[in-house]
Amino acid sequence: xxxxxxxxxxxxxxxxxxxxxxxxxxxxxxxxxxxxxxxxxxxxxxxxxxxxxxxxxxxxxxxxxxxxxxxxxxxxxxxxxxxxxxxxxxxxxxxxxxxxxxxxxxxxxxxxxxxxxxxxxxxxxxxxxxxxxxxxxxxxxxxxxxxxxxxxxxxxxxxxxxxxxxxxxxxxxxxxxxxxxxxxxxxxxxxxxxxxxxxxxxxxxxxxxxxxxxxxxxxxxxxxxxxxxxxxxxxxxxxxxxxxxxxxxxxxxxxxxxxxxxxxxxxxxxxxxxxxxxxxxxxxxxxxxxxxxxxxxxxxxxxxxxxxxxxxxxxxxxxxxxxxxxxxxxxxxxxxxxxxxxxxxxxxxxxxxxxxxxxxxxxxxxxxx
Numbered sequence: 001x002x003x004x005x006x007x008x009x010x011x012x013x014x015x016x017x018x019x020x021x022x023x024x025x026x027x028x029x030x031x032x033x034x035x036x037x038x039x040x041x042x043x044x045x046x047x048x049x050x051x052x053x054x055x056x057x058x059x060x061x062x063x064x065x066x067x068x069x070x071x072x073x074x075x076x077x078x079x080x081x082x083x084x085x086x087x088x089x090x091x092x093x094x095x096x097x098x099x100x101x102x103x104x105x106x107x108x109x110x111x112x113x114x115x116x117x118x119x120x121x122x123x124x125x126x127x128x129x130x131x132x133x134x135x136x137x138x139x140x141x142x143x144x145x146x147x148x149x150x151x152x153x154x155x156x157x158x159x160x161x162x163x164x165x166x167x168x169x170x171x172x173x174x175x176x177x178x179x180x181x182x183x184x185x186x187x188x189x190x191x192x193x194x195x196x197x198x199x200x201x202x203x204x205x206x207x208x209x210x211x212x213x214x215x216x217x218x219x220x221x222x223x224x225x226x227x228x229x230x231x232x233x234x235x236x237x238x239x240x241x242x243x244x245x246x247x248x249x250x251x252x253x254x255x256x257x258x259x260x261x262x263x264x265x266x267x268x269x270x271x272x273x274x275x276x277x278x279x280x281x282x283x284x285x286x287x288x289x290x291x292x293x294x295x296x297x298x299x300x301x302x303x304x305x306x307x308x309x310x311x312x313x314x315x316x317x318x319x320x321x322x323x324x325x326x327x328x329x330x331x332x333x334x335x336x337x338x339x340x341x342x343x344x345x346x347x348x349x350x351x352x353x354x355x356x357x358x359x360x361x362x363x364x365x366x367x368x369x
Contacts, residue, residue: 198250204271
């Protein structure tokens with residue numbers, strides 16, 4: 001898929017097409033679908049394309065409102081000017097009227113500038129005067145990445161709304177059925193739990209042995225367990241998938257993770273991109289995330305009133321499919337952190353903290369929180 005184009009929808013071309021240049025990490029890429037939805041509301045007849053890498057390109061097949069992806073794999077740690085020139089030629093052929101550059105880096109704005117796209121919107125970032133001709137200021141006053149990305153879809157002096165449209169991923173039922181048949185994942189009525197044990201760094205990662213134990217308990221309760229993730233999770237996936245009811249679906253193809261999450265009854269994930277995918281699909285999820293300031297790790301099941309992964313009001317885990325998951329997560333041994341005699345996790349006390357941390361709660365209550 002390197003340097004190719006993938007097409008999803010074909011809207012009316014009465015307006016010049018719009019190009020979105022998003023962040024290329026999985027979770028951040030999903031977040032940028034909010035921008036697609038805002039642009040679609042404001043320019044309903046304009047085609048919206050998204051620059052993408054090969055890794056995250058499968059997400060575009062399930063993003064409503066996107067015409068196609070422009071697939072290119074540029075090096076991260078050097079400018080590679082010839083590759084940017086080649087990309088600029090491809091962009092010039094599309095006759096874009098507007099480009100929204102989400103990343104604040106200098107090189108993210110090079111190809112739109114070389115392509116001569118008339119309007120190039122972005123924050124000043126790394127001193128991008130000239131490269132960006134619709135400059136926006138006040139980036140640091142916006143608390144979240146989701147706010148900063150979505151603000152670029154607004155008019156220059158427009159007030160930000162109280163709530164943004166949420167990212168969405170929609171997978172056709174036929175795609176799920178064909179994928180399930182191809183991989184031999186027969187539907188037999190048992191609930192499916194997707195485990196995503198990967199994360200960018202160890203500070204965002206629940207211990208691997210805890211995922212192994214969780215998978216063991218879920219199998220004992222009669223669940224199917226699907227382990228999802230990238231190539232870096234292959235060894236852990238093989239370790240977890242030591243039982244007949246567990247399938248290791250880790251590997252380089254993100255589409256496997258997307259379809260697994262679309263079919264799963266519940267997902268358990270670290271603070272990773274796949275948690276964003278699950279939320280955008282509407283799949284109930286538990287997040288294994290560190291308790292702030294404590295160095296401990298805790299499982300959280302966000303209720304509908306609590307934002308999930310910074311932007312999504314995630315659904316609560318259904319009692320029919322997920323009750324065993326909650327119980328299993330709640331009774332785990334916490335690596336390096338002995339339980340107190342009252343069943344709570346030890347945490348650093350803080351006079352400044354006005355709300356209880358999940359780590360302050362009894363284990364069963366933390367899992368239900």
